[in-house]
Amino acid sequence: MNPLFEQFIIESRELLEAAGSALLRLEREPAEPGAVNDLFRALHTLKGATGLFDMPAFTRLVHAGEDALMAVRNGRLALTPDLADVLFRLLDQCAHWVDRLEAEEVMPEGADADSRRLEEALRTHLGEGGASGEATALDETFAWAGQLTGAERQALAAGLRPGVALTAVAYDPAPDCFFTGDDPLDFCRRIPDLLVLRIEPVGPWPDLASFDPYACALRFRALSAAPKSTVEAVFRTVPDQVRIASLPQEALPASLRAKPASPAPRAQGQTMAPASADPAALVPAILREQVRILSLGGSADEIATRRASVARVAGNILAALGRAGEHAALEAALAESEAAGDSGPLARHIAGLAEGVSAGASAPLRPAEAGPDGGAEAGTGSEGRAGRRALRVDPERMDRMMALVGEMVVAKSRLPHLARLAGETRGDGLAQGIREAYARIDGITGELQDAVLRLRMLPVSRVFDPLPRLVRELSRRLGKPVDLTLSGGETEADKDILDVLNEPLLHLVRNSLDHGIEPPERRQAAGKPETGTIRLAAFQDRDGVVIEIADDGAGIDADAVRRKAVDQRLIEPDRAAGLSDEQALQLIFLPGLSTSAQVSELSGRGVGMDAVRASVEQAGGRVEIASTPGQGTSIRLVLPLTMMITRVLVVETAGEPFGFPVTQVRAMRRVPLEEIRSLKHAESFVHEDSVLPLYRLRRLLNLPGDEGAGHRAESVLVAELGGQRVGLVVDGFRERTDVVLKPLTGVLSRLRGFAGTAVLGDGRLLLVVNLRELL
Amino acid sequence: MSETLVPVRVLVVDDAVTVRAYTRQVLTADGFAVEEAVNGIEGLERALAHPPDLLIVDINMVKMDGYTMLRVLRQEPSLRNVPAMMISTEAKDSDREQALLAGANWYFVKPVRPDALTAAARLLTGRLLVVPASGGDA
Amino acid sequence: MPIRYEQGRAVFDAACTVEEAVPLTEWLEATPGSAVDLSRCTALHTALLQALLAANATLAVEPEDAFLRRWVAPLLGGAMVGRQT
Helix, strand or coil, X not given: CCHHHHHHHHHHHHHHHHHHHHHXXXXXXXXXHHHHHHHHHHHHHHHHHHCCCCCHHHHHHHHHXXXXXXXXXXXXCCCCHHHHHHHHHHHHHHHHHHHHHHHHCCCCCCHHHHHHHHHHHXXXXXXXXXXXHHHHHCCHHHHHHHCCCHHHHHHHHHHCCCCCCEEEEEECCCCCHHHHCCCHHHHHHCCCCEEXXXXXXXXXXXXXXXXXXXXXXXXXXXXXXXXXHHHHHHCCCCHHHEEEEEECHHHCHHHHHCCCCCCCCCCCCCCCCCXXXXXXXXXXXXXXXXXXXXXXXXXXXXXXXXXHHHHHHHHHHHHHCCCHHXXXXXXXXXXXXXXXXXXXXXXXXXXXXXXXXXXXXXXXXXXXXXCCCCCCCCCCCCCCCCCCCCCCCCHHHHHHHHHHHHHHHHHHCCHHHHHHHHHHHCCCCHHHHXXXXXXXXXXXXXXXXXXXXXXCEEECHHHHCCHHHHHHHHHHHHCCCEEEEEECCCCEEEHHHHHHHHHHHHHHHHHHHHHHCCCHHHHHHCCCCCCEEEEEEEEEXXXXXXXXXXXXXXXXXXXXXXXXXXXXXXXXXHHHHHCCHHHHHHHHHCCCCCCCCXXXXXXXXCCCHHHHHHHHHHCCCEEEEEEECCCEEEEEEEECCCCCEEEEEEEEECCEEEXXXXXXXXXXXXXXXXXXXXXXXXEEEEECCEEEEEEEHHHHCCCCCCCCCCCCEEEEEEEEECCEEEEEEECEEEEEEEEECECCCHHHHHXXXXXXXXXXXXXXXXXXXXXXXXX | CCCCCCCCEEEEXXXXXXXXXXXXXXXXXXXXXXXEECXXXXXXXXXXXXXXXXXXXXXXXXXXXXXXXXXXXXXXXXXXXXXXXXXXXXXXXXXXHHHHHHCCCEEEECCCCHHHHHHHHHHHHCCCCCCCCCCCCC | CCEEEXXXXXXXXXXXXXXXXXXXHHXXXXXXXXXXXXXXXXEECHHHHHHHHHCCCEEEECCXXXXXXXXXXXXXXXXXXXXXX
């Protein structure tokens, strides 16, 4: 038996004994205040203890006794021999339950009805009448059971057996329950004698684009003809997410529709009531409470004392969120309040903090998101103060730390499996314990990974900073006045990514000035301001860091690009003619194509667009280009936030998982066989009005077998490489996941076509594909 | 790092053995060092002898209730700013206000969920809060 | 492969697990007005069900599985076509 439960059995026996003797004394000497107090206190303590376990009938009955004794103590109610009788019966009932609990660890069948009978008897004494009897049992959690639809009533009527109580279930799965391996719908499937099941969204559905399929957004309400204990067994691993109550049949149709008009019954049927269900919501709640404390009246001394404890609590909360750096501002607000003898400044400061955390994005608690970190070198040491010194860390040590975090991610992923095993083979709380441990380790690992990654993050301004000088010099040399605007320099990216960005960025800015922006007289003739504009913007989006370089220059003439490519024999004339302007623009990424008529002094140093593309792709990113002749060109570099962790789409082929960096994945499709054209050995298909070449991953990797005869469509991954899209036939799509990519070593290092390996959550080895090498 | 190697000390004052055992079990599992006192007077004595990092106090107790205990405690210079949490079965706002007036920083209605209890204890004592990831990653 | 994606229709086969949630969501997003064939589905993970509900997907073919037919099918709108068995 769980030691806590054992403790409960011992303590409740003691309390019941104490209550029994107090009741005897009270009956002998009704005027003695000590006896009623002792009795009251014993029941009060017992109620607190029962509340820790799932035994609502017990808690409710003790509460009813407590209410009656309160009335006796206040003189509202006389202790008649009748009332004493009921109280003795109450104590006996409780003692009986304790015996049964000790033997079976669950409340006996019929406990609800027993409790209700005694509650009723007590209420008669209190003069509250009996009408609200059943209603008490059905607190708001189960109010829906009183408002069944016609069809549900019919189902109920058909399934009810005379004299058998119904069991009502209110199951609100935790949003992250999928991660611990729960399938709420499957729990509901296992409810025996299910008569009514309602599956409801917790809130309005968001846009599919922002819908998180891994966060449980459904809740379940059910009625079953099976006994409560049987239903409880189904949900025994999620006791904190479910409430189960027994409803007497007669309580169902009539009395439920008539909502209790009598004194509102307390919400006493609830067990394990989530006082504050979401720990994340605690932060703003506790902060607001501190503001309230500061507003309370009292002597000057009391108020000063409250300021002291409130300031300490607020400081602790900042530390708990990893924001100790903001401590100084809090101290300042406290000092101001102390000096003025007015809690106002401190209260306003804390109210601001509360506002900040509750307004914070999706996960306000995660320090990583919460802390606006001044962008200092080497990140977020929580002891940091303004003006702290940067700490230099050997990158290799950091990489080792990251690798260890990666190992931990893999090691922890075995836990849900163990929890499942434990759940299947043993009936005790081991599975739940493992799940809880997993959730904690999972959270800590996520934070740790984030913290390590953040150590490597630097602001993009690092690569922006040299640009104004460069532009100024070039613009003077070329005689082209130019305004350079930079935005988003505070956006952070991994140091390695910034290193990769440096060279391409310089090149693209040079290109814009040299080939994009026209000389002033041409601009004037075209009705444009003489001064050209180059805008650089950095920001984060779903895929990573985006850097945009846009100019308002001449734009790129798609026809000129076509001609050039044909002249240089980079493409067949008829294929060039068949390209849309948008596609033709992509040709500038081909090696050897230079669009300016003569190789200029500035840009023609062998670093072409192909080099830009190659270095960006090597870092797992992509380049996009858009241009309107006469209006300008815009180029986007999309790079992952970090090279340490790669977000991959996992596909399955020949029974093995393969990963593709999501930055290269444009779409996942099912292409019907009849839409696949095949010419000699080359296959193609139409995607968004373009004909794309189609490759088969099995063939590229020399894997055995084919995709399987008999099916009517192929799973096709549309990937983008340097503006060129290709289709890739795979067996099936799996999840997207973050992996720590390791370079190929040993025998594997001779394999071509792979960027590295990673270990998946289930322990399988994932090969991450380098498409460019394969095609 | 704010996660110190010296355990954070919590003093639990409650006259119900089971509730104390529950609180101890939950907080010890999360790495807190838990001490217990069975009533307000013993709570005061212990807190004075060795000021804790956090007080968790029940309201209804024989021999000095939680309100009185906190009021007295707040007058001690060494204890005036110790974070204090009150826990009671009463859910009325007037009870909550009573607790805050007496010197509590936070009030929970019993029974408190384990995750809420540890999260609050961490926040009130400045131990790094770790929340299970709830992102959309597999 | 537990879910096959055909033109405008997702065909669920046998036990469909949480692993399918992301591809399904992406497919639903890319395929407005999509319909699902649950006839051969024997278990539907909650994550998949909520994706279908969020996308307001319609049911093209009713599930044979009794639990799904009774409790899940009515949540998915659309012209229900009983499967000839």
